[in-house]
Amino acid sequence: MIAIVDYRAGNxxxxxxxxxxxxxxxxxxxxxxxxxxxxxxxxxxxxxxxATSTLTETGLRAAITGAIARQTPFxxxxxxxxxxxxxxxEAPGVAGLGVFPGxxxxxxxxxxxxxxxxxxxxxxxxSRLLRGVPSGAFVYFTHSYRAPLVDATVACCDYxxxxxxxxxxGHLFGAQFHPEKSGxxxxxxxxxxxxx
Amino acid sequence: xxxxxxxxxxxxxxxxxxxxxxxxxxxxxxxxxxLAAAHSRAGADEIVLLDISAxxxxxxTLLDAVRRAARELFVPFTVGGGIRSLxxxxxxxxxxxxxxxxxxxxxxxxxxxxxxxxxxxSQAVIVAVDAKRLPGGNGARWEVRxxxxxxPTGRDALGWVREAESRGAGEILLTSMxxxxxxxxxxxxxxxxxxxxxxxxxxxxGGAGGPEHFVTVFREGRADAALAAxxxxxxxxSVAELKQHLRAAGIPVRWPC
Numbered sequence: 001m002i003a004i005v006d007y008r009a010g011n012x013x014x015x016x017x018x019x020x021x022x023x024x025x026x027x028x029x030x031x032x033x034x035x036x037x038x039x040x041x042x043x044x045x046x047x048x049x050x051a052t053s054t055l056t057e058t059g060l061r062a063a064i065t066g067a068i069a070r071q072t073p074f075x076x077x078x079x080x081x082x083x084x085x086x087x088x089x090e091a092p093g094v095a096g097l098g099v100f101p102g103x104x105x106x107x108x109x110x111x112x113x114x115x116x117x118x119x120x121x122x123x124x125x126x127s128r129l130l131r132g133v134p135s136g137a138f139v140y141f142t143h144s145y146r147a148p149l150v151d152a153t154v155a156c157c158d159y160x161x162x163x164x165x166x167x168x169x170g171h172l173f174g175a176q177f178h179p180e181k182s183g184x185x186x187x188x189x190x191x192x193x194x195x196x
Numbered sequence: 197x198x199x200x201x202x203x204x205x206x207x208x209x210x211x212x213x214x215x216x217x218x219x220x221x222x223x224x225x226x227x228x229x230x231l232a233a234a235h236s237r238a239g240a241d242e243i244v245l246l247d248i249s250a251x252x253x254x255x256x257t258l259l260d261a262v263r264r265a266a267r268e269l270f271v272p273f274t275v276g277g278g279i280r281s282l283x284x285x286x287x288x289x290x291x292x293x294x295x296x297x298x299x300x301x302x303x304x305x306x307x308x309x310x311x312x313x314x315x316x317x318s319q320a321v322i323v324a325v326d327a328k329r330l331p332g333g334n335g336a337r338w339e340v341r342x343x344x345x346x347x348p349t350g351r352d353a354l355g356w357v358r359e360a361e362s363r364g365a366g367e368i369l370l371t372s373m374x375x376x377x378x379x380x381x382x383x384x385x386x387x388x389x390x391x392x393x394x395x396x397x398x399x400x401x402g403g404a405g406g407p408e409h410f411v412t413v414f415r416e417g418r419a420d421a422a423l424a425a426x427x428x429x430x431x432x433x434s435v436a437e438l439k440q441h442l443r444a445a446g447i448p449v450r451w452p453c
Contacts, residue, residue: 021268
């Protein structure tokens with residue numbers, strides 16, 4: 001079973017709907033015990049980085065850390081991906097998971113923020129998450145903060161400079177865009193994750 | 197490159213799309229779920245479902261239509277019409293919408309924008325603004341209309357857009373009441389003025405009659421997205437044809453989809 005972690009930050013129906021459509025059993029949960037037992041964990045997230053502090057307060061962060069240590073595949077989406085970094089300018093003092101280094105920063109003033117709409121990926125070879133997704137593929141973004149480029153960056157996007165659109169290391173995956181809202185390209189990525 | 201979005205709007209009354217579309221493969225051209233899927237296949241970047249009756253009695257029917265449309269839709273999906281409270285918004289989100297659009301209720305109580313944005317994020321809250329040009333004077337000015345464009349509010353459109361943004365709106369859906377239904381083209385002067393007044397994305401609406409109008413509203417109006425209903429409904433252009441036209445004109449669009 002795939003656990004879709006609910007930490008009261010926005011609407012998780014779309015992610016569940018997409019995983020349901022792909023035919024994989026999943027459940028929206030805020031119960032740390034369910035997360036610990038899950039075969040895979042997805043942390044979606046919309047809104048503010050500060051909302052991730054709820055994960056710590058509710059014991060979900062500890063459950064997720066434990067699952068990651070046991071090699072459970074983990075997928076962070078949008079703020080869920082930003083949370084995998086050390087921190088974000090959006091909420092100074094709120095610690096991210098820190099599995100990828102660096103801090104998420106606001107878009108520079110020369111571009112309009114939020115970055116909303118369909119933009120293109122530049123895909124690195126060898127990603128399991130992006131198997132079958134070519135460079136130039138369009139995905140749907142909606143965010144005001146962006147993650148830096150790191151060794152684990154497997155897709156970057158250009159908007160006021162390059163940023164990490166997808167990250168991957170071992171069983172850890174993240175996407176800044178919304179695969180559940182990115183048409184067939186996004187469903188492909190979710191399927192790649194669900195099939196691991 | 198960030199592309200310009202083409203948004204297909206379905207006007208729904210009592211669970212049925214009001215203006216049918218000539219999609220040949222459809223079994224039921226009045227079914228919002230079928231039409232939403234058809235527009236998405238044709239390349240629409242987003243779908244908006246607007247409940248134009250928005251009566252209390254029809255709410256269950258609407259939510260059922262939203263649920264059915266959302267089930268197989270994997271592009272952003274917005275629902276508007278008749279959302280007057282956080283509870284109304286929650287019911288629409290639970291049915292599968294990604295964003296809600298609010299208009300008159302936000303004018304009556306702008307704190308509603310904040311309440312929905314705090315729970316679901318600003319990216320999920322579109323404030324729809326119906327603007328009508330005021331006569332005379334130096335420089336163009338527009339007044340906000342409520343109740344589907346029927347009720348003058350005395351409020352300046354640009355001021356209201358700024359307030360909506362500060363209250364937590366994530367996007368503005370801007371309809372020109374002067375152009376709506378005319379097919380004379382979008383009001384580019386209004387659109388550019390609103391784009392200049394806010395930093396959040398602006399969706400232009402009202403007046404689309406042909407592909408050239410979309411080119412103009414992206415170039416001169418500097419719109420981030422454009423919405424149309426009847427241009428697609430009357431079979432004038434599919435979204436796919438429109439996007440090919442835009443591409444040829446050098447406007448960045450998501451293509452192929």
